[in-house]
Amino acid sequence: MRSAASALSDIDTLEVFSSTSSDDALTVAVSPEAAPGSHSILINQLATTNTWVQDTSTFDHKTDYVGGGLFIYSYNNKEITITAVEDVTTLEDFVNLINNDENNPGVTASLLYQGGHYHLMLSGQETGEDYRISVNASSTEVWKGDIAFTLASDSTQNAGLTTKITELDEFTLNGGLQGDEKITINGKNRFGTDLAETELSVTANTTVGHLIDSINDHFDGVATARFENGAIYVTDHIAGTSLLEVSLAYDNGATGDTALTMPTMAVLTEGGGASESLASLGSASFIQTQSARSSEIKIDGYPSSATQEVQTLTPAAVPTGGHYHLSYGGETTGEIAHDASLAEIKTALELLSTVNTDDITVGGDTDDGLAIGALTFTFNSSLGNVEMISIDDTALTGGASPYSFVETTEGNAGWLRRNGNSVSDALSGITLNLNDINDVDSGDNPIPIEVTISRNPRAVSSKIKNLVSAYNSLITELKSKTEYNAETKEMGVLSNDIAVSFIKTQSRDPFIGTVAGFVDSIDTYIQSMDIGLTIDTTGVMEFDTDEFNDAMNDDYINVLELLGATKGGNSSNANIPFYSADANYTTAGTYDVEVDISANAITDVRIKLSTESSFRDNSTWATDLVTGMSIFDDDGNPVYPEHGLQFTVDLTQDDGTYTATINVKQGIAGALEELLDEILEADGRLDVSKDILNDRITAMERRIELEEARLTKVETRLIARYARLEKTLTMMQQQMAAVSMVSQVTFGS
Template sequence: MGYVSSLSSTVTAYEPVTTSGEISFSGLGNGTDFSEIIDATIDAESYQLENYESQKAENEYIIDLLEQLSDAIDDFNDTLDDMDELDEFYSMVGTVSDDQVDVDVDGNADVGIHTIIVNQLALQDVWVNTETAYDSEETVVASSATTLSIDFDGETIDIDVAGGTTLEGLVTTINGNVNARDKFEASILDDGDGYYLVLKSTDAGSDNTISITDTGTLTGMSVAGFENTQAGQSAQIKVDGFPTGADDWIERDSNSIDDVVEGIEFNLLSTTDGEAIQVSIDYDTDDMFDTITEFTEELNQIILDIQLLTGRVTEEEDSDEETYTIDSYALDIVYNEMKSILSSSALGFTRYDEDTGGDYYTALSQIGFETDTDEGSDTYGQLILDEDELEEALDNDPAAVAALFAARSEGESDSEGFQVISVIDGVTPAGEHNVEYTVSGGVLVSATIDGQEASIDGWTILGTGSKSKGLYLSVSDEGDGDFEGTARVKQGKIGELSDSLDDVTSSETGTITLLIENYEELVTNLDNQIYNEEKRLDALETSLERRYAALDATLSSYENQSSLLTSLTAQLD
């Protein structure tokens, strides 16, 4: 398999200038084949060139392996990014007590029970020209050019109709009118006895109504001939008893309503005849279980990739995969950092206590995860999941399980004297922050967070130092004195792992990125060494050819002299 360094293009390939091919050896001297001697000499001198080429191929292979690992980590990180916040990680399910309403829920929905009454469905405004049943769609309805005027929500839209237009052509003309687009549309109704022109508002709702104001000279049509067969109206509902007035309703222009209760989309199918339907929202623990197992499988593949690349484990003997290991301190750091994140408590979490509260789950080991320490196992070094224990944890407290994985930039205070107002996602460091402040004369006079001076504004404290930047607190205990407490910024394991992997594959400062650049630099240096060695060998070959050419000429001269002497001696005899 051949590899080409991404930096090799900066090195000019050496072009041989040897004169071989211009010089030939006849072997007239003593029958010696000097070409074979030169080739053997060059081959013997090429050991360093071969060594450089071997090193280059090896380094390019390492680059390829590192790029594959970087791509795999990026793909895994994409998966993490889709589940590193609670509303993304949560899986919720809605159950409806009757079939007049259906619901779709997402991770923003809260567990609980809602009621809904549907007084009326949203309908589109529909008008049919009942004056004339045309014989066919090809019936000409405009003997000459004319204009059809339609009012939509107080706006008059004039539609020019060309002479000779058929019923089907009229539909096309109306639907192609730029001013009518997205407001209303035309179609043809066939009742078996004839064809009728139908006009219908694009959207439902009482604000999306139409009326025909002028039919021009269209054949078989008049303003009075259009009947409003379905009046446009908005959906009317009450949710959780609101609005309270008997004739008061929440109105929407659609039967799919997603802006009344956060995280819930109500799909209205029919009215409820004044009866309240119950909608129950709960965690979909089966889907959350699947999300966690998917996370585990992809994570273990990344762990295995690094193990194979660093020689911690080897491929099975019957595997067709070519194995290669890299002795890299940088990859060791990446591997150990991942293992540390997976085995440690979540940042900013505090162990649950019946009296003081806290987080029910603070580590993956509490919900069924452990690291396989059996070196003879196929899953050595990977996370092993006890599915029964995970199911028990999800049944016991699914919100706590979700928080362990996907809490992100959630600020909490362990002190009664101050509260966390906000933190800045991606800026405020996750973990525990020590807060100290002084109140004197009924005024907040100083504050530090993690030993760094903080900004004060009235009764608020803002972390400006590197350890707490963006941590915004509100002091509620205004009594004089020196106070101390802990603010916590919580981050789940997915976010912590994702942030760490971002540092690994960052395009500028990533651990693997810099490692690849280092090997690419080695390849470039080897290209230069190969160039110089090829140049040296070419010069050597040229020199040898000239020297052996001179030798061959000398031997040939001696041979000629010998022949001459032999001939003269024979004549003397």
């Protein structure tokens, strides 16, 4: 029965939908958040990993020494330096140095034997254009914040991307958000060109992830921000000397008095500070054999069209001499003369490994390029929204800085792009697993893959039937072991067992009355009988599939919650919303909450189950997040029912006492599974019952042992007595024989 209950105890794993796909090129997984319907899918390309191979190898054997020096590579915006030792490190050793490096960002090194030589091959472990490998001639500039963001609820724990700004320990709410708070982001690209300031509005829902996204928008492909262990990192896209800068500031608005301690960004790794020095594995000897590509799909014809990205380079004043360099896709062109023609500029860009022929068209007023004025760079529409080109103008003369690129038209490839081949964020509740591109018809037109999502009450119904069968089997077995048998005129062997009596009684409870946390003013269904599950007078469970199907058609989410809610919740007061509950320790049910607010801060919190008579005031809070008292007794059990219950409070409210009713829901199957865990766990009720029976058996065996010992002693005494009697009898018989003999001798026969 435990496994049958477990199959229904988590709403996220209930198979409430079935899906079909017209082609094996696409498979589909569906969760309860999906909506029934049909979709037409086009798959233009699959995501691939990035691979680089040393093309000009001189290694004849795996055991050849690679020499001494530094090897520098980057992946996923992390740069790694590998040090080889002269006459010590072999090619095989070098592969192991990369693969066994605890800081390896996700690159696998291997050896490819070709043309009589061993070639070092570097392969990315993740797919998508965000996961590119770069073998660098020198180090890449990295900036890092001087503090780590931590949680207000536990300052020893680092924040994550989903952590709200207002939930940071570094944030002080004071009088509350007024609506004009913001974080400003300023910076320069690697050539020292100022970038336009970016602003991020701070609301109650703004997260750290939003901040990282805004930093990336600010740099628009010339550098990338990441969040790791609570700290913000910004990494240049190109190795070498860099004038990159980044600064973050918090503005609490015109009337607000909130505060946020922002990290001061500073150079962690200086661009060009270290250079490669391992000649046998120089960066120039590597070629890209497989590019990092993202998957591309259309869903129901969306996106409907593609747009070419246009970037414009406008000098403050036209240069009269010198040269410049352009950087794109992590690479930099050679020297481009100040008056190079449009075709020459295009050719210089196409020499980069990250630019294919006709990826970029260069335009201008005349063919004299930058010497005349503004240039436009128009990208092939298939490239979509691309990173910004940047310019190194330090060798230009006669003009005036800044020479800056501006995105005048944002590109759109006409495809939804994702790093992986499993797309779970395009259609709510639906994961599209891409296995191949579409087949084509006789005219080479892709044949759309048709996907159908439909509700599947039969799958849930089947699991309920399994539970009913398991429940009834248990009850039947318990009856046979506990009740009076009219034929044998004997009570069942477990009729006096307390644990068995407990199981019989408690296993009914989840199916009787209102399910914990459900209320008729909010929920359509609040009892098992509402969805066709009943227990008759003999204790047998019955399942009415017609009533269940009607309920599923009426409010299937409520039905699923009634079966498998896992300590989700809701609140009667929008200003005191439910936040979370501990799936293992919070008691499901309805809680009454009272919160005192003074000067935009919590001063006291009182909480109790609605079935309790008095409140407890031992909850804790950090700014606006309240946590029910979470302590354990000596046996490791929660002391209070609200253990792990969390809710937030709007501190912008006036001073006063505010109340809420918070419902923590646990479905029927979850409650039954929890009960069975309590019974079956180590030192649970069955173990206790077994221990009691074992103690009784041990005591009985001891009594038998003692009785056997006593009987053995009695037997020994009786045997000894018998032996003495037998000896006496023998002597008497001997005496009788002797008397007879004397008589014969004396008197004759």
